[in-house]
Amino acid sequence: MKIYDTLSREKKEFIPLEGRRVKLFVCGPTVYDYSHIGHARTYVFFDTMASYLRYRGYHVFYLQNITDIDDKIINRGRNEGRDPLDISMEYTIRYFEDMASLRIDSVNIYAPATYYMDRIIDQILRLEKMGFAYETEDGVYFNVLMFKDYGKLSHQSLDTIRAGARVEVNENKRHPADFALWKKRKEGEPYWESPWGDGRPGWHIEDTAITEYYFGPQYDIHGGGSDLIFPHHECEIAQMESVSGKKPMVNYWMHTGLLTIKQERMGKSMGNVINIRDILEKFEPELLRFFLLSSHYRSPVDFSYEKMEEIRQSWEKIVIAFRKISKMEKESNGRFINEIRRFKGMLIDSMDDDFNTPEAISSIQAFVNFVNKNMEEMGGEDIIESIKFFNEIDSIFKIIPPERVAEEKIIDILLKVRQMAREKKMYDISDYIREKLRENNINIEDIQEGQIWYKK
RNA sequence: GGGUAGGUGGCAGAGUGGCGAUGCGCGAGACUGCAGAUCUCGUUUAUUGGGGUUCGAUUCCCCACCUACCCUCCA
Numbered sequence: 015m016k017i018y019d020t021l022s023r024e025k026k027e028f029i030p031l032e033g034r035r036v037k038l039f040v041c042g043p044t045v046y047d048y049s050h051i052g053h054a055r056t057y058v059f060f061d062t063m064a065s066y067l068r069y070r071g072y073h074v075f076y077l078q079n080i081t082d083i084d085d086k087i088i089n090r091g092r093n094e095g096r097d098p099l100d101i102s103m104e105y106t107i108r109y110f111e112d113m114a115s116l117r118i119d120s121v122n123i124y125a126p127a128t129y130y131m132d133r134i135i136d137q138i139l140r141l142e143k144m145g146f147a148y149e150t151e152d153g154v155y156f157n158v159l160m161f162k163d164y165g166k167l168s169h170q171s172l173d174t175i176r177a178g179a180r181v182e183v184n185e186n187k188r189h190p191a192d193f194a195l196w197k198k199r200k201e202g203e204p205y206w207e208s209p210w211g212d213g214r215p216g217w218h219i220e221d222t223a224i225t226e227y228y229f230g231p232q233y234d235i236h237g238g239g240s241d242l243i244f245p246h247h248e249c250e251i252a253q254m255e256s257v258s259g260k261k262p263m264v265n266y267w268m269h270t271g272l273l274t275i276k277q278e279r280m281g282k283s284m285g286n287v288i289n290i291r292d293i294l295e296k297f298e299p300e301l302l303r304f305f306l307l308s309s310h311y312r313s314p315v316d317f318s319y320e321k322m323e324e325i326r327q328s329w330e331k332i333v334i335a336f337r338k339i340s341k342m343e344k345e346s347n348g349r350f351i352n353e354i355r356r357f358k359g360m361l362i363d364s365m366d367d368d369f370n371t372p373e374a375i376s377s378i379q380a381f382v383n384f385v386n387k388n389m390e391e392m393g394g395e396d397i398i399e400s401i402k403f404f405n406e407i408d409s410i411f412k413i414i415p416p417e418r419v420a421e422e423k424i425i426d427i428l429l430k431v432r433q434m435a436r437e438k439k440m441y442d443i444s445d446y447i448r449e450k451l452r453e454n455n456i457n458i459e460d461i462q463e464g465q466i467w468y469k470k
Numbered sequence: 471g472g473g474u475a476g477g478u479g480g481c482a483g484a485g486u487g488g489c490g491a492u493g494c495g496c497g498a499g500a501c502u503g504c505a506g507a508u509c510u511c512g513u514u515u516a517u518u519g520g521g522g523u524u525c526g527a528u529u530c531c532c533c534a535c536c537u538a539c540c541c542u543c544c545a
Contacts, residue, residue: 041545174471279539377492
């Protein structure tokens with residue numbers, strides 16, 4: 015299996031640090047608003063990836079943080095006159111709801127930053143004692159000049175970072191690229207006690223504190239959106255590799271391409287943010303997953319409702335083939351087993367090559383065509399093998415909706431048919447319906463106004 | 471200005487130093503009581519432009535143009 019690593023800029027053979035165990039960390043959201051389609055892109059991909067690794071026999075420990083204290087949360091609280099921690103609590107719940115509706119279930123632990131304050135403070139303290147950090151009147155900062163590898167992930171040098179900086183210069187910082195580990199309390203802000211007085215953590219420190227706690231100083235994969243490469247992941251490397259003295263912090267840096275809306279970047283300022291729950295009002299979650307997985311995770315995806323409609327046909331073809339073959343019953347025979355397994359091999363080859371989901375999907379489509387063409391000739395073993403493969407596909411990609419049996423609707427339809435039959439005095443049909451339903455504990459009674467039914 | 475990904479048919483979207491996947495769409499047939507699903511065939515010069523390396527490039531190198539992202543919070 016090969017994985018593309020942002021740091022080395024090449025596909026590398028995937029070799030976990032400890033046998034079949036995989037330690038995977040993915041940067042979670044800052045919870046100050048509903049999750050949007052961009053979050054869906056990233057988290058659907060890593061969910062699929064984790065599921066696939068497990069399918070291939072790896073034991074994946076998938077850890078994700080949740081940034082529940084941060085400037086944006088505080089600002090939102092200020093604007094709404096609410097406690098910032100109340101806001102982050104609410105949107106953490108909304109986030110979980112959105113992830114569940116996208117059928118994302120592969121994360122082992124969600125770690126909100128505020129639950130790990132002692133770990134965060136401990137790591138800052140060690141950085142300070144080792145001379146990598148210094149205290150000013152407004153906080154504690156990481157001294158980037160102490161870490162000569164700073165910029166290695168984003169392939170930039172400190173000089174160019176300085177040249178391009180449009181940030182207002184903080185007088186207290188020794189170097190413009192120095193970043194906050196701890197921010198001292200300001201009036202009206204949430205705070206925690208620390209050796210530097212009351213305050214709150216900087217943005218980057220929670221991730222390394224949390225991963226150090228669960229994984230130790232080195233682990234296998236760190237993922238996130240490509241907008242996090244600089245400065246966020248750069249800063250994480252600086253913190254972790256400085257405090258542990260061990261390199262590299264992770265062996266595989268994975269970054270998802272960003273999502274645009276009609277070729278424009280999505281953002282609050284553009285006014286084009288689409289929330290996950292908005293889309294799911296109009297489209298099945300499985301269709302959204304199919305759409306997102308139709309592009310390779312490192313490529314940008316352009317989203318529009320029109321495109322969702324356009325791919326609907328391709329998606330339904332897969333779903334329908336699965337539904338139909340699930341209903342097939344045939345005598346024992348298995349003349350297509352090898353061919354069915356060949357499609358499975360194609361899918362594995364694609365996924366083993368840096369999780370090439372578009373190519374994997376094309377092998378699913380080839381398999382669907384094969385099934386459609388040969389369904390009539392298939393034997394029992396062929397059917398079972400096909401269903402098995404479909405189930406495996408769905409356990410990884412989750413693009414097939416669970417069959418929702420609309421029981422009440424179907425009973426209503428049967429009652430209507432029974433009524434039509436009775437009106438035409440075709441009592442053999444109407445009685446057949448009543449008897450068969452009764453056998454399934456559904457009882458019909460004729461009353462003055464028509465029919466009623468109840469379950470025993 | 472610096473950094474990073476890319477630019478493939480009507481659309482989406484892979485791959486490869488040497489017949490350019492796959493799906494959708496479109497056209498024509500088949501099947502069919504109706505509907506739906508499905509199948510078959512077709513869709514003529516699809517690899518941004520210009521150089522270079524090579525027997526041969528869409529694939530490698532250089533230049534240009536274009537797109538997105540990062541350099542400020544951002545999945």
